[in-house]
Each structure stands twice: as C-alpha cells, then as structure tokens.
Amino acid sequence: MKSHNVWSGTNRRIYMQEVGTRDGLQAEQAFVPTEEKIALVNALSHAGMAKIEVTAFVSPKAIPALRDAEQVLREIERVLGVVYSALVPNVRGAERAIDARAGEFNLVMSASESHNLSNLRMTQQQSFTALSDVTAVARQEKVAVNVSLSCAFGCPMEGDVPDAVVLDWCARFVDELGANGVTLCDTTGMAHPGQAATLTQMFRERWPGTELTLHFHNTRGMGLANVLAAIDAGADRFDASLGGIGGCPYAPGASGNVCSEEIVHALESMGYDTGVDLAQLIESSKRLPALIGHDVPSQIVKAGRRLDLHARPADFDAIRQRALAR
Amino acid sequence: MKSHNVWSGTNRRIYMQEVGTRDGLQAEQAFVPTEEKIALVNALSHAGMAKIEVTAFVSPKAIPALRDAEQVLREIERVLGVVYSALVPNVRGAERAIDARAGEFNLVMSASESHNLSNLRMTQQQSFTALSDVTAVARQEKVAVNVSLSCAFGCPMEGDVPDAVVLDWCARFVDELGANGVTLCDTTGMAHPGQAATLTQMFRERWPGTELTLHFHNTRGMGLANVLAAIDAGADRFDASLGGIGGCPYAPGASGNVCSEEIVHALESMGYDTGVDLAQLIESSKRLPALIGHDVPSQIVKAGRRLDLHARPADFDAIRQRALAR
Numbered sequence: 001m002k003s004h005n006v007w008s009g010t011n012r013r014i015y016m017q018e019v020g021t022r023d024g025l026q027a028e029q030a031f032v033p034t035e036e037k038i039a040l041v042n043a044l045s046h047a048g049m050a051k052i053e054v055t056a057f058v059s060p061k062a063i064p065a066l067r068d069a070e071q072v073l074r075e076i077e078r079v080l081g082v083v084y085s086a087l088v089p090n091v092r093g094a095e096r097a098i099d100a101r102a103g104e105f106n107l108v109m110s111a112s113e114s115h116n117l118s119n120l121r122m123t124q125q126q127s128f129t130a131l132s133d134v135t136a137v138a139r140q141e142k143v144a145v146n147v148s149l150s151c152a153f154g155c156p157m158e159g160d161v162p163d164a165v166v167l168d169w170c171a172r173f174v175d176e177l178g179a180n181g182v183t184l185c186d187t188t189g190m191a192h193p194g195q196a197a198t199l200t201q202m203f204r205e206r207w208p209g210t211e212l213t214l215h216f217h218n219t220r221g222m223g224l225a226n227v228l229a230a231i232d233a234g235a236d237r238f239d240a241s242l243g244g245i246g247g248c249p250y251a252p253g254a255s256g257n258v259c260s261e262e263i264v265h266a267l268e269s270m271g272y273d274t275g276v277d278l279a280q281l282i283e284s285s286k287r288l289p290a291l292i293g294h295d296v297p298s299q300i301v302k303a304g305r306r307l308d309l310h311a312r313p314a315d316f317d318a319i320r321q322r323a324l325a326r
Numbered sequence: 327m328k329s330h331n332v333w334s335g336t337n338r339r340i341y342m343q344e345v346g347t348r349d350g351l352q353a354e355q356a357f358v359p360t361e362e363k364i365a366l367v368n369a370l371s372h373a374g375m376a377k378i379e380v381t382a383f384v385s386p387k388a389i390p391a392l393r394d395a396e397q398v399l400r401e402i403e404r405v406l407g408v409v410y411s412a413l414v415p416n417v418r419g420a421e422r423a424i425d426a427r428a429g430e431f432n433l434v435m436s437a438s439e440s441h442n443l444s445n446l447r448m449t450q451q452q453s454f455t456a457l458s459d460v461t462a463v464a465r466q467e468k469v470a471v472n473v474s475l476s477c478a479f480g481c482p483m484e485g486d487v488p489d490a491v492v493l494d495w496c497a498r499f500v501d502e503l504g505a506n507g508v509t510l511c512d513t514t515g516m517a518h519p520g521q522a523a524t525l526t527q528m529f530r531e532r533w534p535g536t537e538l539t540l541h542f543h544n545t546r547g548m549g550l551a552n553v554l555a556a557i558d559a560g561a562d563r564f565d566a567s568l569g570g571i572g573g574c575p576y577a578p579g580a581s582g583n584v585c586s587e588e589i590v591h592a593l594e595s596m597g598y599d600t601g602v603d604l605a606q607l608i609e610s611s612k613r614l615p616a617l618i619g620h621d622v623p624s625q626i627v628k629a630g631r632r633l634d635l636h637a638r639p640a641d642f643d644a645i646r647q648r649a650l651a652r
Contacts, residue, residue, distance in 0.1 A: 004525070005558070007519045007520045007522070007523040007524075007555045007558070008357065008520050008523075009381070009520070057593045110544070112345065112643070114638055116647050117642065117646050117649060118638060118639050118642065118645065121645055121649060122647070122649050123349060123646070123649050124650065126649060154632060154633070156635060157634045157635060157636055157637070157638050158635070159633055160634055175502045189629060190632040190633075192592060192595035192596050193333045193592070193596055193630065194333045194334050194335070194556065194595070194596040194597060196333070197331070197333040197334075198333075209421055209484075218547070218625075219625065219627050219629045220588065220591060220625050220626055220631075220632060220648075221544070221549070221585065221588040221591075221592065221626070222550060222592050222595075222623045223547070224547055224550065225470055225550045225551045225554055225592065228519065228551055232331070232333070233333075244490050255625060259547065262546065262547040265546060265547075265623050266518060266519070266546070266548050266551065269518035269520070270519055270520040271520060279586075297479070299544075299545065299546050299547045299581060300546060300547070303515060303545045303546050305546075306480060306515075306516040306518065307480070307485055307486070307516075307544060309482060309483060309484070309485055310482045310483055311483070312440055312444060312483050313444050316440070316443065316444065319443050319444065319447055320449070321448060322447070323443060323449050323452060324449065326452065
C-alpha cells in the first residue's frame with residue numbers, strides 16, 4: 001500500500017453537502033412545518049455542513065412539500081462559510097430564488113434522454129436551453145451556478161451511459177455555460193466504485209479548477225465504497241442526506257441518498273476531517289421521524305457510533321466466578 | 327491512481343464464504359426444516375460459494391435451530407472444490423462433526439475477555455484450552471482447522487482492541503496450534519476501512535502462507551468499504567451471509583453480516599472474479615423470507631442488479647410528443 005492511501009484520512013478535508021432538506025423532504029407525503037424546516041437547516045449549519053441545498057423554487061402545485069421555499073430560505077440563519085443553495089428549474093424560479101437570497105443555484109438535467117423526458121418532461125436539448133437561460137440570470141446577479149447531471153452512472157431505463165456522453169455534458173456546463181460546479185449524480189444507485197473512480201479522475205484531470213461534487217445513492221449498498229473510490233481519484237465534496245431520506249422511485253423499500261451521518265461517521269473514523277460535529281448531526285437525525293412520520297434508513301441512529309459502548313451483562317461477575325470455579 | 331488499483335478488479339479471484347446457514351439460521355426463531363436447509367446448502371454450492379459454514383455442532387438445547395446438524399452435513403451434496411465447514415466448540419462437537427464428514431472445523435473465541443465471558447461463558451484462557459483440545463482431534467483426523475477471532479476490530483463492551491492483542495492471538499492460533507486459517511471477525515460492525523486495511527496488511531506480512539478470512543458486519547454501513555480496504559491490503563477471502571441474515575444483538579434493527587449477493591454484485595460489477603453465479607444467489611435469497619418468516623436486509627433483492635432495467639413510463643411517447651411540440 002501507498003503510505004498515503006485512501007484508507008487513512010490523515011486529516012484531509014472532505015466537504016459534506018446536505019441535500020435532505022430538498023431532495024429528501026420533497027419526496028415526503030407529510031408537509032414539514034416551515035419553522036421546523038428552518039430549525040433543521042439551522043441545526044445542519046451549526047453541525048458544520050459545508051453546503052446545504054435548502055429548498056427548490058419549483059411550482060408549489062408540482063411539489064407542495066416545498067411550497068414555503070421563499071420563507072425558509074429568507075428566514076434561516078446564514079452561518080459564515082456555509083453555502084445555501086436552492087434548486088432552480090427555470091427563470092421564474094431563479095427570480096424567486098434571488099429574492100430569497102440563494103447563495104447558489106442548483107440546476108438539473110439528465111445524462112439520459114429517457115430519464116430527462118420521464119422526469120423533467122423536456123428533451124435534453126430543451127433542458128440545456130432552460131439551464132442557459134437560468135445561468136444568464138445568475139451571471140447578471142452574480143450568483144454561483146452548479147449543474148447536477150442525473151444518471152451520470154447509468155440510467156434505469158437505458159442502462160450504462162458512456163463516460164464520453166457524461167463528459168460531453170460536463171463540457172457544455174463548464175466550458176459553454178461557465179458553471180462554477182458540477183455534480184455527478186448516481187440518481188438510482190447504479191454507480192460502482194470502478195466507475196466512481198474513473199469518472200472522478202477524468203473530470204478532475206480535464207477541469208481541475210471546477211468544483212466537483214459526487215452524489216451517490218446507497219440503493220445497492222455501494223454508497224460509502226463509491227465515496228472512497230471518488231476520494232482516491234481526487235474528489236473532496238459529497239452530497240448526502242440526513243437519516244438517508246430521499247428514496248429511489250425505481251426500487252420501493254430500497255435506500256436512496258447516502259446517509260449524512262453514516263458518511264461522516266465512516267470518514268471521521270478513518271481520520272478524515274469533515275468539519276462536521278457528528279453528535280449534533282445524529283441529534284438532528286433522531287428528530288426526523290417525528291417530522292416526516294416514519295423511520296429513516298440511518299444505520300448510525302439504529303446502531304450508534306462504533307465506540308458507543310454497551311454495558312456488560314448484569315450477571316457478568318457471576319458468569320466470571322462460575323467460569324473461574326471450573 | 328495506480329494502474330492496477332482496488333477499484334478495478336481485472337479478474338482477480340476473490341473467494342466468497344457463506345455463513346448464513348450457520349451464523350444466520352442460528353439466530354432465527356423459526357426452525358428451518360432439515361430438507362430445506364439441505365436444499366439451501368446445495369443451491370449455495372452450485373451458485374459457486376468457495377466455502378460454506380453448513381452448521382454448528384453445539385448443544386441442541388442451546389441452539390435448537392441447528393439441532394439437525396448431523397443430518398444436514400451428512401446429506402448435502404459435496405460439490406468438488408467447495409469446502410464444507412462446521413462450527414465446533416469442543417471435543418464432543420468435534421467427534422460429531424467428524425462423524426458427519428465436516429471438511430473443516432471452525433473454532434471461535436474472542437479478542438476481548440468481556441465478550442468471551444459474556445458470549446462463551448469461559449475466560450479467554452479456558453477457550454484457548456478448548457481450542458487446543460479440538461485442534462488435537464482435528465490433527466489426528468486430518469481435518470483442517472480455522473479459528474475465528476471475534477471482536478478483532480473492537481468490542482462493544484471494552485471498545486477498541488489494540489492491533490497487538492489481535493496479532494498475539496493470531497500467533498497463538500497459527501504458530502502454537504498450527505491452524506490452517508484465521509478469520510478476523512468484526513462481530514458487531516465496529517470495523518472501519520482504515521483498520522481493515524491495517525490488520526489485513528499486518529496479518530498477511532507475518533503469515534503469508536496462512537488462509538486469512540475477513541468477516542465483516544454492515545451494522546454501521548461500512549461492510550463493502552471494509553471488504554475493499556482488505557482486498558487492497560492483500561485479502562482475497564470473505565465471509566458473507568445470504569440476504570444479509572444474522573443480526574447484531576447489540577443493535578436491534580441494525581444490519582448484521584454483510585450480504586452475500588450485495589458483495590458479489592459489487593465485486594463482479596468492479597471486474598473481480600468471485601466464481602459465483604449472482605442470478606442463482608439472488609434466487610436463493612428470494613426464497614429466504616418464506617423459510618425464516620421475515621424480510622431480509624438484502625438491498626440487491628429489493629432493488630435488483632444495477633443493469634436490471636425498468637420500462638419507460640407508459641405515456642413516454644406522449645410526453646416526448648408534447649415536449650417536441652413546444
């Protein structure tokens with residue numbers, strides 16, 4: 001092994017980005033009260049998340065769970081150093097997001113035409129045009145733009161998406177639109193660590209100055225392994241969702257987004273510096289079930305941290321005495 | 327990155343060892359009928375598992391779920407190249423296991439005195455004496471011996487176990503008893519990838535000729551990452567459990583053993599050669615809930631393989647027509 005290998009963090013900085021407040025809550029049946037959303041974002045800020053995707057400026061009819069987008073984004077605390085981003089699908093959303101002082105726009109389209117049409121009801125070319133329009137608004141208002149590319153590691157309808165196709169879209173975002181950052185999204189948990197390492201390495205070599213985020217789902221149990229493969233290939237920025245909320249519509253009952261506290265727990269155990277206070281994060285996650293009305297996938301909430309110790313059996317001394325008497 | 331890195335399997339052989347039939351079924355309330363156990367072992371043999379821990383020769387009163395140990399081990403098919411092992415706690419168990427033609431004895435003790443006493447009701451020294459007695463029987467009968475060291479990555483009552491303590495026990499098993507193999511067990515899911523890499527590397531350097539198995543639990547979501555860290559450090563042999571059965575008594579509701587089909591799915595996706603037919607393995611896993619009376623943690627059974635594709639929405643053509651008409 002190399003002396004500096006991916007298994008030993010040696011205090012390297014990894015930036016954790018919370019998406020549960022948008023990607024997670026938008027999928028919930030329950031409407032989480034506005035003041036609870038604000039308190040949740042504030043808790044995540046103070047826990048040390050580097051970026052928080054606070055909400056989405058979409059049609060309140062399409063996603064009623066986030067109909068309070070303006071109020072939430074306006075009323076959260078702005079902790080120094082934390083980036084407050086919002087999903088923005090079009091110019092109308094961009095104007096709303098600017099009014100509410102979004103720190104960054106997150107724009108979305110898919111690497112697969114089938115997924116883009118099914119999910120966004122537009123062709124990829126139409127989506128790209130919409131992205132260009134939003135980017136023009138952002139540039140005028142001096143707001144940073146990140147573009148999230150869905151299905152970058154495969155499409156549930158089309159299968160594998162060639163790396164060249166993914167990189168061509170990245171080139172259009174970075175070179176043509178001038179996006180500040182790109183997120184490669186494993187929308188339905190198809191990424192494996194080999195892909196995670198390869199795509200990360202190719203992106204980093206081609207655009208060393210562009211912020212790169214990896215967005216993995218744990219649908220097939222490969223989430224953390226993908227994070228580590230991407231770190232080994234040069235990534236330092238990951239989306240994750242508190243409690244692991246935000247499911248996968250193609251696999252009922254399966255996990256969705258990688259869980260924030262699971263990723264932080266693993267990385268901190270390995271000696272990475274996530275800047276996140278894990279105890280605070282776990283406290284926030286424990287409050288989620290009451291907000292959304294159901295249990296969350298988080299294994300850290302269920303099992304505790306690795307050094308949260310358990311008492312010996314009540315009759316331990318008697319067990320020992322009996323053993324020694326043999 | 328190195329040109330040959332852990333993220334790219336390049337057909338390297340990884341040996342998968344099934345423990346669900348022992349470690350999984352012994353924890354179940356339901357008694358799985360003997361003929362069903364035999365059919366399950368046979369299916370796992372034909373699916374290509376390298377080793378199967380078939381059963382345990384413990385007291386039928388202590389573990390009634392495995393009270394048919396003799397019959398199961400005697401009546402399974404013996405597929406060429408597959409090792410059929412059995413857990414053996416003492417000389418009485420060793421004699422029963424030999425009568426039933428066990429291919430290997432698996433002996434167990436813990437790296438932590440608290441866990442050894444709590445779990446086995448003996449001091450570590452008493453357990454080691456019992457292991458020596460069983461090993462003497464095995465040597466006489468020319469049966470291979472593997473020793474499984476529980477809590478090698480931490481004890482839920484004592485916390486971290488120093489690497490030196492783990493290696494000292496390994497030395498007693500390999501150098502003193504002449505064990506053919508050692509399994510480092512992450513009994514309650516405390517291992518993180520840094521530890522997995524370090525302990526594997528230290529073991530491999532010191533005992534290059536001894537079979538080394540890593541036994542990870544996914545209790546805190548680090549199972550696959552630990553497998554990959556161990557591979558990077560020279561391991562090629564892993565325990566796993568069909569469906570992920572076999573829970574963790576210290577974390578109700580949390581995952582236990584890493585799931586055989588999840589590990590095979592990930593490794594095969596990355597280009598490793600596990601020798602396992604994943605489709606057959608998944609079919610066996612799908613039959614488990616009917617046998618044990620409850621759902622299993624397997625995410626591959628829930629979500630399918632990464633390239634098990636989904637149909638486009640029924641109205642996909644209409645969506646496209648409407649989009650193009652804009």
